[in-house]
Amino acid sequence: MLFTSSLAILSLASLGLASPLETSKLASGTGATNPAGNLVNAADNSHVKSKGKGKCHGAQYTPCLNEDDIDTLxxxxxRMISNWNDADAKYLAEDFVDLSDSINSLARIPLGSPTFPSKQAFIDHxxxxxxxxxxxxxxxxxxxxxxxxxxxQATFGAAQEQVRGLTILGATKHAGYWQIASVDVEFNGLAYLANIGGSYTLPGQ
Structure with a gap:
């Protein structure tokens, strides 16, 4: 694969934010902590509404994101990906991490490695x-x-091909309000490569 510049390759990196946080199991009769580190009450039956079909299982997580929280994050x-502003850094948790093998494969970062291992690394980028x-x-x-x-989806760059991807935002409320603790993102890397001026050859061509 050919790339126009290392800067173009590395500019991929802020689309990925981190792997999904591992779901904790409830401790017998006492509750446990959820992926955001919040104490779970086994008797909690709260749930969250969303714009899609997702449903929160309140017996495993508390507190829940509500629709306004989802919209905010x-x-x-x-905004972070489209037009960075330092004011939005407050929405990144202090233990923020970013991971995407779609990005890593294009930026020549070892697969499975964090794309950005920290909040500051992401901001510096x-x-x-x-x-x-x-x-x-x-x-x-x-x-x-x-x-x-x-x-x-996003259409941009040299080829103007539509890139379509899936992102999972992991959230935490440790700071007293909801922040992004992680993002796991994967996308159409070949379209992205063409958009940043790269090229590829498919098998049989």
Missing amino acids: VKAYV QHTQPDNLPLKVTHQSACSCSEIALIW
Whole structure:
């Protein structure tokens, strides 16, 4: 595969944010902590509404994201990718991590490695190589009380091919308000490659 510049390749990196947080099992009769680190009450039957079909299982997670929380985090995520502003850094948790093998394969980062291992690494990237991608969310839904699933698309760059991807935002409320703790994102890497000026040959061609 050919790339126009290493800067173009690395500009992929802020689309990915991190792997989904592992779901904790309830301890017998006492509750446990959820992926965001919040104490779970086994008697809690709360649930969250969303714009999609996702449903929160309140017996496993608390507190739950509500629809306004989901909208706030999704809009913050879109702004981060489309037009970075330091004011949105408050929506990134201190233990934020970013992972995407779609990005890693194009940026020549070892597969399975964090694309950005920290909040500061992500912010530093945005200061030097902002992505400015025209991200459009076509679906958003709670997939648990502390995770949001997004389907998005973006058309940009040299080839103007539509890139379509899936992102899972992991959320936490440790700071007293909801923040993005993780994003796991995968997308059409061949279309992305063409849009940044790269090329590829399919088998049989």
